Amino acid sequence: MGLFKRNPFGHILFVKKWLIRILGLLSHRRFRGFNNLKIEGSEIIKDLPDTNVLFISNHQTYFADVFSMFHVFNASLSNREDSIKNVGYLWNPKLNMYYVAAKETMKSGILPKIFAYTGSISIERTWRSEGKDVNRQVKMSDISAISKALEDGWVITFPQGTTTPFKPIRKGTAHIIKRYKPVVVPIVIDGFRRSFDKKGLFIKKKNVYQSFEIKKPLEIDYDNESIDSIVEKIEYAIEQHPSFLKVIPQEELLAQEELNKQREWLDS
Template sequence: MPLFKKNPFGHILFIKKWLIRVLGLMTHQRYKGFNKLEIDGSEIIRALPERNVLFVSNHQTYFADVVAMFHVFNASLNGRSDSIKNVGYLWNPKLNMYYVAAAETMRKSLLTKVLAYVGSISIERTWRADGQNVNRKVKFSDISNIGKALADGWVITFPQGTTTPWKPLRKGTAHIIKKYKPVVVPVVIDGFRRSFDKKGLYVKKKGILQSMVIKEPLQIDYDNESVDEIIEKLEYAIEQHPSFLKVIPMEELMAYEEAHKERMWRKKKA
């Protein structure tokens, strides 16, 4: 690879590679030390094409979710089976991997600017800005940038646009799917909200079992399915459809809490 080769967004790949290596080493213990990340679906990652893949996921923190995905996806591509053991996979990371994030978030500090260089496609949110609800038009340059990233590689997006669970999915994701016809891979995560602060920068609690389930690509009729039909399909796939909300009987809730205690990971004898 030429030393100063750039990606379509003008980022120097040599610098990006070293940022992924360093940040990966700094964050690995968050998922394989302080807490444990349980993974399911590594074989799906290895079977995906090199380009035009869109990962859709529920969202629990600003950054910890996507950092975990960078770990899991790179570990899977380097032969790990549902594991991020041995950080040697960071030496040769996938460089054409991107994630969608709010532009205002990625401009806030030096750290967020570094994280943006690693692979952010920064977009202007149409519904919220600076903590206030807004109503503004979609920037076509944002849509085209996502298309550019898909043409180059893989894109991770959180279609709810918020870390609050059960919120409706933004229809822009369905429009992107219909326009660019990517392979759509659902990802369901859990445990990150309990183990990290909202931004996902600090470990809030140790001994939490985090989970990431990578599902089979969705079957989508890009030309004939409507935006609403695709949105509903995504909601079910990432387990955020309103039907998942139901009243849980007290005995079932208590049984869940007991099961959760058993799932809590604690250090054991080597």
């Protein structure tokens, strides 16, 4: 790699690599130390093409969700099976990996601006700005940036556009899927909201059961399937469909609590 080689967004890859290494080292214990991230489905990562892959996920914190994905994806590509043990996988991280984030979030301080260099596709939200509801047109430059990132590599997006659970899926994600026909890989995370603050920068509670499930790519008829049908598939895939909002019986809650205790005992 040339020392000053850049990606399509003008970022110097040598700088991006070192930022991922440093931020990865600083964040590693948040997922393997203070907490122990349980990973499922990492074998799927190794079989994906190098470009035009779109990861869709539920959203629990601003930054920790993405950090965890950088760890899991790079560890999986380094032949670690459902594990981020031994942080050496960060030495040669995948550099053509991007994530969609709100522009106002990535400009909210020096740390977010540094994080942005690791692969942020910063877009203007059409429905909310500075804590207030808005209604504005999608900027074509934002769509173009996502297209450029898919052509170059992998893109992570949170189709609800918010960390609040069970909010509607934004149809823009479905439009991008129909237009660019990426491989769509669902991810479901849990435990991040309990273990980190809303931004995902500070540890709120230790020894929280965190889970990270990578599911098989969605089967989508890009040409004939409707936007609403794709939206519904996304809702089910990332477990944010209203049907998941069921009242859980007390016995089921107790059984789940007992299972979590057994997992903690097995990991100790």
